[in-house]
Amino acid sequence: MSLEALKSAVLEANLSTVRSGLVTATFGNASGIDRATGTVAIKPSGVPYEEMTADQIVAVSLDGAIIDQRLRPSSDLATHLVLYRAFPEIGAVIHTHSTYATIFAQSMVPIPPLGTTHADYFRGAVPLTRHLTNTEIGERYVEATGDAIVEAVGDRDPMEIPAALVAGHGPFTWGRTPAEAALNALMLEEVARMAWCSMMLRPGIRPISTELLDRHFLRKHGAAATYGQLGDET
């Protein structure tokens, strides 16, 4: 992929979070990676979305060295880089402060799989990170945020659980492409809102069974997926 194409895809992912109502002001940030070159493209820090252009997207290497920069990169860059290094399958990362997912993050509650809508995108509860230590906060806050996300995902397949809630902060999602990461961010907010309302309507509500969760997730994901169309049969 050319750097221009990567920057355009990353710009579109950033703008899609605004169109979807997932971010306000300059909150959030989206990035993408070209695994062939190890180039990461990310939103510039603090730039209003309505003014953002593709040539303002910042390009860095996986170790954070600047490749192409007119503006300073997102202040969350180090978190994105930790995730790209830990999860080689992913091609994009999105951070938002979307309302309901952030309510769960601030309230220190993982998002439980209460229905098949959740199961269509997340194979289990959306994990919550631990709180960072004062030393981490003081010395390596942004990178430690990424470390805490990787710890929260643990030995689960990051492509089966493409999201995590940072305690006291907000959600991060990822995917194979910027567009897929943006869809996962949108669906995370949707299932968070459904979960919150379901938990209010029925306190003590229990998650769906593992059998139903897996049946629905595998219906859309993996080699045996039966959802949608095969190849170019449309």
Ligand SMILES: O=C(CO)[C@@H](O)[C@@H](O)COP(=O)(O)O
């Ligand atoms: O996490 C936060 C703020 O808590 C960020 O999403 C927000 O400040 C956006 O920062 P950037 O504009 O990406 O540097």
